[in-house]
Amino acid sequence: MNKRLGTIFGILLCIIILVIGILLISSSIKKTNGPAPKLIKKGNAEVIKDFAMEEIKTSKYAEGLYDKQYIIDSNEEIHAFNNLYKDDSLNKYLNKLNKVSLFVLVKYESSGSNKIKLEGVTFENNKLDIVYEELSQEIGTDDIATWYLVVLIPNDRLEGLDLSNWEKPSTIK
Secondary structure, three states: OHHHHHHHHHHHHHHHHHHHHHHHHHHHOOOOOOOOOEEEOOOOOOOEOOOEEEEEEEOOOOOOOOOEEEEEOOHHHHHHHHHHHOOOHHHHHOOOOOOEEEEEEEEEEOOOOOEEEEEEEEEEOOEEEEEEEEEOOOOOOOOOEEEEEEEEEEHHHOOOOOOOOOEOHHHOO
16 A cells, blocks of 8 residues: 555655746747737827728838938829839828829848738827737748838828928939
């Protein structure tokens, strides 16, 4: 009987040590899906999501032309954008800008595995801002990604807004 109790006690002790070991190992494992998403938003205004929006990821890179905000209201401005970035991703909007304007925020990510999710726009203090979320990975790749965050806004919704913080591509030298 004592021998049997000793065996049961030994097995229970092994199970307890095994469970403690598993808990210690699992608590030290880092999650590889990266830190929590970071919402980039200026001010406290409500985020408006009812406009057509698109995130375009490309490998194009234009020296010094990152974190730029563009307003594009004509085919000529689309061509000027194409010339700046050596890219034709916005060509699908050619001949579609009679009653809408494109607002394009250009973002560079140091890793192609980082993502940007477009959330909407805000109208605060008579200014328009694009709201987006950065989704970074803990371990990234060594390529650079350029993101065009594109929002189409009807021109009648722009009346009275101060758009001086948005540039036309044709004005960039």
